Amino acid sequence: MRYQPIPSDMYIRNRAKLVGKLKPGSMAIINSNDEMPRSGDQTFPFKQNSDLFYISGCDQEKCVLTLCPGHPVESLREVLFIVRTNDLMVTWNGYKYTLTEARQLSGIKNVKWLDDFELTLRDQMSRVQTVYLNQNEYIKFTTEVPSRDLRFAEKMKREYPVHTFERLAPLLTDLRKIKEPEEITQMQKACDITEEGFRRALGMIKPGVLEYEIEAEFTHAFAIRGAVHAYQPIVASGKNACVLHYITNDQTCNNGDLLLLDIGAEYGNYCADMSRTIPVNGKFSARQRQVYEAVLRLLKAGMKMLIPGTTNEKWHAEVTKLMEKELIGLGLITEEEVKNQDPSNPVFFKYYMHGTGHFLGLDVHDVGSRQDELKRGMVITCEPGIYIPEEDIGIRLENDVLVDDVPVNLMASIPVEPDDIEALMKKV
Ligand code: GLY
Ligand code: MN
Ligand code: MN
Numbered sequence: 001m002r003y004q005p006i007p008s009d010m011y012i013r014n015r016a017k018l019v020g021k022l023k024p025g026s027m028a029i030i031n032s033n034d035e036m037p038r039s040g041d042q043t044f045p046f047k048q049n050s051d052l053f054y055i056s057g058c059d060q061e062k063c064v065l066t067l068c069p070g071h072p073v074e075s076l077r078e079v080l081f082i083v084r085t086n087d088l089m090v091t092w093n094g095y096k097y098t099l100t101e102a103r104q105l106s107g108i109k110n111v112k113w114l115d116d117f118e119l120t121l122r123d124q125m126s127r128v129q130t131v132y133l134n135q136n137e138y139i140k141f142t143t144e145v146p147s148r149d150l151r152f153a154e155k156m157k158r159e160y161p162v163h164t165f166e167r168l169a170p171l172l173t174d175l176r177k178i179k180e181p182e183e184i185t186q187m188q189k190a191c192d193i194t195e196e197g198f199r200r201a202l203g204m205i206k207p208g209v210l211e212y213e214i215e216a217e218f219t220h221a222f223a224i225r226g227a228v229h230a231y232q233p234i235v236a237s238g239k240n241a242c243v244l245h246y247i248t249n250d251q252t253c254n255n256g257d258l259l260l261l262d263i264g265a266e267y268g269n270y271c272a273d274m275s276r277t278i279p280v281n282g283k284f285s286a287r288q289r290q291v292y293e294a295v296l297r298l299l300k301a302g303m304k305m306l307i308p309g310t311t312n313e314k315w316h317a318e319v320t321k322l323m324e325k326e327l328i329g330l331g332l333i334t335e336e337e338v339k340n341q342d343p344s345n346p347v348f349f350k351y352y353m354h355g356t357g358h359f360l361g362l363d364v365h366d367v368g369s370r371q372d373e374l375k376r377g378m379v380i381t382c383e384p385g386i387y388i389p390e391e392d393i394g395i396r397l398e399n400d401v402l403v404d405d406v407p408v409n410l411m412a413s414i415p416v417e418p419d420d421i422e423a424l425m426k427k428v
Helices: 008-020 050-056 085-091 099-104 116-127 149-157 167-176 181-203 211-223 238-242 287-304 314-330 335-339 418-423
Strands: 028-033 037-039 063-069 080-083 109-112 132-134 164-167 234-236 258-263 266-267 275-278 379-382 385-388 394-396 400-404
Touching: 008 050, 008 181, 028 050, 028 116, 028 149, 037 167, 050 063, 050 167, 063 116, 063 379, 080 099, 080 116, 080 335, 085 394, 099 109, 099 132, 109 116, 132 149, 149 164, 149 314, 164 167, 164 400, 181 258, 181 266, 181 275, 181 400, 211 234, 211 258, 211 266, 211 379, 238 385, 238 394, 238 400, 258 394, 266 394, 275 287, 275 394, 275 418, 287 385, 287 394, 287 400, 314 385
Parallel strands: 028 132, 080 109, 132 164
Antiparallel strands: 028 063, 063 080, 234 258, 258 275, 379 400, 385 394
16 A cells, blocks of 8 residues: 555544434445456556545455444444455465455454355345445546446346335435545645645746656656546646646647646545646746736635635635636726626636636545535635636646635645745746
8 A cells, every 4th residue: 555544443433424324224335446447458557436435445446345234233234345365366466455454444343255245245135125326426427437336236226126226425425525634634645745746846847848747747756655646637838728628748848838737646545636837937927927916816815715604606606706807907808798798608708617616535526516515624626717828828726725714725835926936946
């Protein structure tokens, strides 16, 4: 394992909270993610199902967790199944959890080999009427690739057609939105590692450098701390910064251009999500600084609004009001245009076409909806941006913020003031 795991107490608490939400006479079943095929006999690096990780800390493929709180036999109320290791497997594929390790990591007393799954499940199923099954229900995501949870749900409905099935995802979503202190610690670590990458990159960025060379600085900083990229990094110079999901990162950074970096480390499966925009030659032009300062004001104002009681939707609406003023100040739109705008297609949209932020946690776009009331303990990104393709300017600044009466910026130590950026980039 490349990270310091969260002690099992948190997983015990998380499971207790989930069990508290299940109907009487029910059980819940949740599967690990698949190892995804890459090419030939290779797979992509394994990424655990965030929902399973949240309630078990188990970071291995081919695991199933069953929670059957009403079972008369205490040892069958909570069972984790893991793949059986043997010497041959260890010789070829390396290390897998032993039963004891899985027990220690998860705090689940009854860990069994997967070979026992079918029979144990039959016993548990005979004691319940309702079964909660899990799915990735992220609103804006569709995929043609069936997950293990989906395949399992189809099998269960075939094999146990007279049971009642319920959705587990809404229950887990409710829990995952509010972060435990241990989770905040991991997220802070992911932010700190991201900062190391940024400071490292600041030392080498100059005209002529390739975007992917900058990406490599972050990759190095992440890898030596046991982290990986939380998402495909965006290293976008000049006009590339106006392509919101630019990930090719294969162009040369030119003198006079801005460089937009949207990069975050993932540590122990917890994500950071940072954006910074810097001048390639170490000095902002007057116009670049003018637009930068407008975005920075929006970042600061936006972060302050992340207090309990609001919603992402209301927050975004407030930020866009400020955005309109900034865009007028920058001479990009007029008051007249704002006054006469069609509310379903506001004029600011030409220069600011994305949301102001999203939930962050085990997933970079974490569970939760734009209509959810913000509560203490939630983590939201604040990421205003202004994109002016006709001027080759694209500026986004993004911090990760813990919702509280006084919101906590988890990226407070990552340089963002333009004078600080220029000072750090000054080569001696
Ligand atoms: N890096 C993805 C995002 O900012 O939402
Ligand atoms: Mn983001
Ligand atoms: Mn981002």
